[in-house]
Amino acid sequence: xxxxxxAELYRRLADRIPNPETELEYVNTYTLLVAxxxxxxxxxxxxxxxxxxxxxxxxxxxxxxxxxxxxLKQHIKTIGLFNTKAKNVIxxxxxxxxxxGGEVPEDRDALERLPGVGRKTAxxxxxxxxxxxxFAVDTHIFRVANRxxxxxxxxxxAVELKLDKVTPPPYRRDAHHLLILHGRYVCKARKPECWRxxxxxxxxxxxxxxxxxxxxALRAKPKPIKRGQPRTxxxxx
Numbered sequence: 001x002x003x004x005x006x007a008e009l010y011r012r013l014a015d016r017i018p019n020p021e022t023e024l025e026y027v028n029t030y031t032l033l034v035a036x037x038x039x040x041x042x043x044x045x046x047x048x049x050x051x052x053x054x055x056x057x058x059x060x061x062x063x064x065x066x067x068x069x070x071x072l073k074q075h076i077k078t079i080g081l082f083n084t085k086a087k088n089v090i091x092x093x094x095x096x097x098x099x100x101g102g103e104v105p106e107d108r109d110a111l112e113r114l115p116g117v118g119r120k121t122a123x124x125x126x127x128x129x130x131x132x133x134x135f136a137v138d139t140h141i142f143r144v145a146n147r148x149x150x151x152x153x154x155x156x157x158a159v160e161l162k163l164d165k166v167t168p169p170p171y172r173r174d175a176h177h178l179l180i181l182h183g184r185y186v187c188k189a190r191k192p193e194c195w196r197x198x199x200x201x202x203x204x205x206x207x208x209x210x211x212x213x214x215x216x217a218l219r220a221k222p223k224p225i226k227r228g229q230p231r232t233x234x235x236x237x
Contacts, residue, residue: 001149003168005202009150010171012198013178020177022128024048029104029129030096031055034064034089036124037116042079050076061093061102088116106130120156123176133172135163140183141176147187149204150179 001009014020023044026032031051039047054075058064064072072086079085092114096102104125105111111122123136135141137156141163145151151162167175186193194200195211 001166001202001204003166006150006166007168009148009199009202010168010175010178012202013182014171014174016198017178017181020174020181022124022177023181025051025055027055027059029125030061031059032129033092033104033111033114033117033121033125036121037089037092038076038079038085040085040116040121041081046079050079061096064089064093065097085116091115092117104129108134119160123160127173127176131173133164135160135167135176137163138180139189140187141179143189144179144183144187147192147203147205148199 022032024032024035024039025048026035035047035051038051054072058067069086069090072089073082076082076086095114096104100110106126106129108119108122108126111117111125112119120136120138123134126132127134127136137145137160142153142156142159145153145159145163151159151166153159153162163175171178182199186197192205192209194203194205194208195214197203200208
């Protein structure tokens with residue numbers, strides 16, 4: 001995809017989604033970090049249901065330590081892998097208290113050293129909480145970047161680096177949210193809704209998905225009968 005098409009792609013997505021933001025609910029930077037850690041292999045909606053009551057009680061690392069691992073599990077037991085996630089949240093809270101004065105560091109390397117925090121989670125926090133131009137490549141962004149031809153790559157890191165290279169300045173701050181929301185609601189995994197996509201003419205994905213109820217673009221054609229081809233007789237003669 002050339003520079004002009006990339007700029008136009010982002011322009012249209014930004015027009016369609018004027019104020020893109022995370023759908024995870026949070027109170028402050030610490031609760032954002034916790035919510036993102038909990039969202040691994042889970043939906044934002046499912047995480048929000050589990051954390052609404054939790055974040056009324058817990059908004060700091062020390063408060064999480066006071067709640068304890070078993071107490072945390074009771075709040076997040078509806079989320080997949082909640083046992084492992086509870087251990088990680090308690091461990092990262094302990095590290096924040098001991099090494100960062102109870103504050104979430106504004107540094108990607110420091111964030112990645114926290115238990116349960118990988119590059120994607122660190123990028124989300126750096127972008128959403130601190131306003132850095134980072135690209136958190138989840139399954140939605142990975143799919144959209146490859147399908148459209150915006151930033152093709154075989155790994156999330158390859159896609160991230162390509163996005164960082166090709167995304168123009170006006171959209172770098174919001175690009176990650178624009179692409180996630182587009183992938184979540186339009187460019188869906190099983191069947192992209194191409195008929196209502198604002199970037200359909202720029203996208204390299206083929207074949208385009210027709211609107212519901214529309215006739216398939218191509219029908220299976222019957223094989224032609226070759227002239228002179230001998231007919232098969234039945235065994236009955």
